[in-house]
Ligand SMILES: NC(=O)C1=CN([C@@H]2O[C@H](COP(=O)(O)OP(=O)(O)OC[C@H]3O[C@@H](n4cnc5c(N)ncnc54)[C@H](OP(=O)(O)O)[C@@H]3O)[C@@H](O)[C@H]2O)C=CC1
């Protein structure tokens with residue numbers, strides 16, 4: 001099965017996912033807004049800004065023209081940070097309407113929109129009418145671009161309310177190193193993906209301060225409890241949180257130097273100011289923004305998220321990390337299982 005696929009976004013994840021599809025024999029057009037990056041990808045097969053040590057398949061074609069990328073595609077995969085997702089989905093909607101296309105639209109974005117608290121699939125659904133798309137699919141799970149690039153064994157989830165659409169994504173991506181499962185719980189997959197970034201910042205901060213294995217395990221486990229609590233309040237299946245897009249993604253990002261969120265937390269733990277951390281990362285740190293959205297959403301819904309609240313105070317109210325940890329540990333003791 002050889003298909004035409006458009007991938008929108010040539011950061012670390014979009015470019016590596018496009019490369020997986022090329023390795024699987026598909027015709028892939030990778031769209032970027034950056035003309036210099038497009039030229040570099042097409043001529044040198046490199047992406048110095050986002051994947052400096054990697055060489056892409058020579059059949060991977062990049063383009064600056066979104067319409068050219070989307071023309072004839074059965075699947076359009078959007079891999080843009082949450083902040084830019086709505087504007088890219090908006091541009092895509094205009095193109096799909098103009099050419100009268102109706103592809104499956106998938107995304108691999110992990111976050112919640114500022115102020116609206118919308119999940120990525122809600123943003124896409126708002127921007128692209130059903131006349132111009134099939135169902136939306138969420139591609140999520142423990143998958144650092146750097147590891148996928150070197151064919152580390154990877155398992156992820158394609159979540160959609162429409163099984164055939166999830167199965168299309170599963171078939172296009174699966175190979176000997178990249179295994180895709182299906183799931184019908186879009187809400188759970190998206191909450192797991194967005195909220196694990198907050199806990200990863202916390203895990204990095206603990207390590208930056210010199211805490212050890214027990215602290216990390218406690219944070220991951222209790223972090224998962226509050227991720228599940230918020231997700232379930234919005235209709236997620238609790239089982240999703242013990243799957244790839246839940247605990248799987250939480251473990252990989254809360255324990256790996258490849259995680260930008262973990263690295264940001266580590267630097268905060270070592271006392272580096274947040275703005276310096278953001279400025280020097282050069283790639284998106286979704287958890288910084290999702291912490292604010294999740295904190296506000298939890299307040300509105302009266303959902304307890306003590307770790308998220310502590311990280312919010314550190315990121316947005318200037319609280320010292322050590323004080324935040326002390327406050328967390330000195331809270332009134334409670335029962336583990338609700
Ligand atoms: N990296 C990873 O391993 C993984 C990342 N993800 C998720 O994928 C999403 C993308 O992450 P990632 O690829 O790592 O991000 P990067 O920071 O590596 O790259 C972001 C890309 O998006 C582009 N972009 C940003 N805003 C816009 C916009 N408004 N319009 C057009 N293009 C835009 C950037 O273009 P420009 O260079 O021009 O700014 C760049 O190409 C995030 O939500 C992340 O959480 C999920 C799984 C794994």
Ligand SMILES: O=C(CO)COP(=O)(O)O
Nearest residue numbers: 141142143144259260261
């Ligand atoms: O989601 C990811 C891996 O599954 C990537 O995490 P970071 O954005 O923290 O690098």
